[in-house]
Amino acid sequence: MPQNGPGYADIKDITVRLKGDLTSLTVKFFEPLPTGISLVGRLYVDYDANASTGCNWPNEKGADYLAVFTQTEGALFEWKKKQV
Secondary structure, three states: OOOOOOHHHOEEEEEEEEEOOEEEEEEEEOOOOOOOOOOOEEEEEOOOOOOOOOOOOHHHOOOOEEEEEOOOOEEEEEOEOOEO
8 A cells, every 4th residue: 555645545456568669557456436536646566576777765765667647648768787
């Protein structure tokens, strides 16, 4: 569950698909979002479960991907040599 966050934002599964230049990120939650609720935020993914690769920021250590999203758009970044 997100730290100090609502229970409906608890993530069940994440799938990343690459097709050519297109990257698709699917996030599944344990329960549906309440009516009128939309999430805005950042999602860090440690794809290889290795803290020595990817991000070296203290709270995101080991993250290989960063997804930034709003109600209308999103962006996916990949760490390369400790930089996103």
